[in-house]
Amino acid sequence: MKMNDWKVQLRISGAISRWMIKKGLTTSEAAKKIGICCKKMSYLERGLAYPSLAELIVLANELEVTTDYLLCREKRPPSCENV
Secondary structure, three states, X not given: OOOOHHHHHHHHHHHHHHHHHHXXXXXXXXXXXXXXXXXXXXXXXXXXXXXXXXXXXXXXXXXXXXXXXXXXXXXXXXXXXXX
């Protein structure tokens, strides 16, 4: 595991959790929006898995942030209100 891997996992899981709360989504509903199974969504939510490239792109679009933000290459999302 690289030094920044845990930061990426925390960034993604935190962004997913905030998005789900903001939209009032269950894990099942969020999984359907992303196009993944509930188990994978649960793992992403808890920071136990990484999304595939295709999933990362869909996540970024749904969360209204850039993939660079989710990968910790940007410090702030484009709009701090979104995530």
